[in-house]
Amino acid sequence: MTGCSSAERETAEQAATRFYGAVHDRQGEQACSLLAPSAAEGLSTGGQRCANAILDLELPGGQPVDTAVWGDEAQVRLSRDTVFLHRFPQGWLVRGAGCTAQGELPYRCEVTT
DSSP states (O other): OTTOOHHHHHHHHHHHHHHHHHHHTTOHHHHHHTBOHHHHHHHSOTTOOHHHHHHHSOOOOOOEEEEEEETTEEEEEESSOEEEEEEETTEEEEEEEEEEEETTEEEEEEEEO
16 A cells, blocks of 8 residues: 555445445446446447446455555455556546456456546
8 A cells, every 4th residue: 555645445446335335225227337338348248238247246346454555456345346447637536346366367357447
């Protein structure tokens, strides 16, 4: 967490919390508006809209446990999930969600760019 302020970490955590709140409340359009454009496009495949696809996923979410920020990238570890965000001009957007660690391999994410 070196090199980033507590305000940056808090802003990233708030973005992750808003995203999972929208998913939990079954607000697919709102959840998709909090995704990085490429992540939203990745869910809009096979004729299914992002708003429907995001609600079909079982994203566990949870409360923020740890947050790290590196420039325009952030990782928020939740009690039951890990989410990756990217800072865009409009703020933090989710680029990876439903992510699980795989040892030395990259995380495997249900939502990804």
